[in-house]
Amino acid sequence: MKxxxxxxxxxxxxxxxxxxxxxxxxxxxxxxxxxxxxxLRGGVLLSGGVTLVGVMLFFIQxxxxxxxxxxxxxxxxxxxxxxxxxxxGSASAVIMxxxxxxxxxxxxxxxxxxxxxxxERDWRYVAITAVVLVILLVSFLLGKAG
Amino acid sequence: MSSLLGxxxxxxxxxxxxxxxxxxxxxxxxxxVVPILTLxxxxxxxxxxxxxxxxxxxxxxxxxxxxxxxxxxxLRVGMFLEIATTLGxxxxxxxxxVVFGNVLYIIFALVLLxxxxxxxxxxxxxxxAVGAGARDRHAEVVVASDGLATALNLGSxxxxxxxRRTVRYGVRQVPLGFAIMYGAGIASxxxxxxGGVFKVLALDSAMGMPIKASSATxxxxxxxxxxxxAGIYFLRGDINPVIAGPVALGVLAGSVxxxxxxxxxxxxxxxxxxxxVLTLLSLQMILRGFGVRL
Numbered sequence: 001m002k003x004x005x006x007x008x009x010x011x012x013x014x015x016x017x018x019x020x021x022x023x024x025x026x027x028x029x030x031x032x033x034x035x036x037x038x039x040l041r042g043g044v045l046l047s048g049g050v051t052l053v054g055v056m057l058f059f060i061q062x063x064x065x066x067x068x069x070x071x072x073x074x075x076x077x078x079x080x081x082x083x084x085x086x087x088x089g090s091a092s093a094v095i096m097x098x099x100x101x102x103x104x105x106x107x108x109x110x111x112x113x114x115x116x117x118x119x120e121r122d123w124r125y126v127a128i129t130a131v132v133l134v135i136l137l138v139s140f141l142l143g144k145a146g
Numbered sequence: 147m148s149s150l151l152g153x154x155x156x157x158x159x160x161x162x163x164x165x166x167x168x169x170x171x172x173x174x175x176x177x178x179v180v181p182i183l184t185l186x187x188x189x190x191x192x193x194x195x196x197x198x199x200x201x202x203x204x205x206x207x208x209x210x211x212x213x214x215x216x217x218x219x220x221l222r223v224g225m226f227l228e229i230a231t232t233l234g235x236x237x238x239x240x241x242x243x244v245v246f247g248n249v250l251y252i253i254f255a256l257v258l259l260x261x262x263x264x265x266x267x268x269x270x271x272x273x274x275a276v277g278a279g280a281r282d283r284h285a286e287v288v289v290a291s292d293g294l295a296t297a298l299n300l301g302s303x304x305x306x307x308x309x310r311r312t313v314r315y316g317v318r319q320v321p322l323g324f325a326i327m328y329g330a331g332i333a334s335x336x337x338x339x340x341g342g343v344f345k346v347l348a349l350d351s352a353m354g355m356p357i358k359a360s361s362a363t364x365x366x367x368x369x370x371x372x373x374x375x376a377g378i379y380f381l382r383g384d385i386n387p388v389i390a391g392p393v394a395l396g397v398l399a400g401s402v403x404x405x406x407x408x409x410x411x412x413x414x415x416x417x418x419x420x421x422x423v424l425t426l427l428s429l430q431m432i433l434r435g436f437g438v439r440l
Contacts, residue, residue: 033214033221040211040369044204048398055154055391062151073150077383095387099394102203103376106369109207113225124298129225132370135232139374142236143381 025120032116039112043105051098058091107136150388157187158392165205165400167420171265174340174368175397176202177258181427184251185434189389191247191254195338196384199376201397202340206368208398209405218362220302220355223317227327227348228370231341234331235374242336243382251435254337255428261343262428266421272414289354291316304359315356323353327367335375340368 075092076082082100085093110133117125164179176198183194213219242250291301295317303314317323330344345364349355355363379385433439 030217033217033219036221037211037215040207040214044208044211044398048204048395051391051395054387055158055395058154058388058391059151073386073388075387077381092387095391096385099200099385099387099390100380102200102207102394103373103380105207106203106373110225110228110370113221122299125222125225128229132225132228132232135229135236136370136374136377139232139236139239140377140381143239143378 047101054095158396161393161396162400165397166404169401169404176339192384196379197390197393198338202372204398205401210366213362219366220363224366230327231331231371232374234328235335238332238335239375239378248435255431258428288315292318294320323348
């Protein structure tokens with residue numbers, strides 16, 4: 001992954017235009033890529049910001065008392081507990097909300113991709129991407145059951 | 147300052163280091179942060195893995211945003227093979243509940259050694275072959291799409307700024323790639339790592355994709371793969387926010403620093419030293435797996 005950012009310049013995209021089927025398809029594919037890129041970057045920034053706020057809150061709240069072993073600090077295990085904890089201003093719940101936003105980022109990316117493939121009228125990939133989304137949602141249900 | 151705050155700060159700093167070293171060596175942060183959390187900070191391995199899988203989502207999503215925008219990522223290949231990696235990740239997260247912790251140490255160490263091998267051998271080769279012409283000797287062969295790949299419309303193209311041309315490529319051996327991707331998903335879900343080395347193996351070696359498109363597409367898939375097992379780890383209670391929060395922030399910060407700054411400053415020798423240190427860490431993990439504590 002390293003270095004590619006440095007080698008890539010924004011302008012050469014025009015060079016491969018003649019290879020694309022039609023300019024309209026190309027424009028749609030490009031807007032799909034921009035949308036996915038925005039969702040990923042936005043998700044990381046949002047979750048990183050919330051997590052950072054939670055960690056700083058944790059330092060402020062725990063500064064006066066010592067809970068000792070890090071593995072003994074209580075924390076929420078379910079969505080309900082996380083939201084309730086955030087309502088009470090609990091630092092560990094705010095951190096957890098940030099982490100859950102991070103887990104939700106690829107899920108959102110997949111959901112958005114379904115719409116983007118539908119916009120390109122690529123029904124086969126609408127179906128394939130929907131299968132991935134269902135697997136992810138099932139994994140969350142499995143985790144709840146197990 | 148309480149010892150808990152000190153530990154939290156230490157976790158953060160260790161994660162920055164893991165993220166930085168990871169990006170220097172072309173590895174994810176997860177494969178480095180787990181040995182540090184378990185061997186150096188003596189945290190239980192399930193918390194280390196739970197924290198690591200979260201950090202994996204952060205770093206891969208951040209990098210994927212850039213690669214997708216720069217059109218290096220093959221979205222169709224990624225989406226299709228995510229069926230295999232997410233199923234694998236769920237399998238891995240469940241295998242983690244039935245294997246003993248010490249077995250987990252040994253499997254982790256072996257995967258870390260395997261991940262280090264390509265980087266280490268390249269670094270050593272670069273040191274041996276001093277002079278011109280040692281790098282980029284192999285011209286990449288672009289394959290034509292076979293039947294299934296054509297049916298799935300998997301071929302694509304990207305602009306290679308180094309070669310100053312658009313590379314059009316096909317894809318082959320989709321079933322083999324799918325099978326390797328399932329294994330990559332198991333490794334990710336079981337060990338809390340991105341498993342990029344296995345994903346690139348599937349895309350590059352098995353399916354014949356150019357290496358730049360392979361690594362960009364691998365990165366893209368890592369986030370969705372990790373999300374599948376991260377949800378399970380969260381609901382199981384293995385994601386401890388006091389550990390996972392600083393780890394996610396630290397590894398993300400470290401990988402950004404590593405990509406933007408360290409990559410320019412650190413030469414081959416520094417990288418080789420890190421590779422040796424990681425090799426020693428993985429050997430220590432194997433010893434821990436056999437009950438030997440150093």
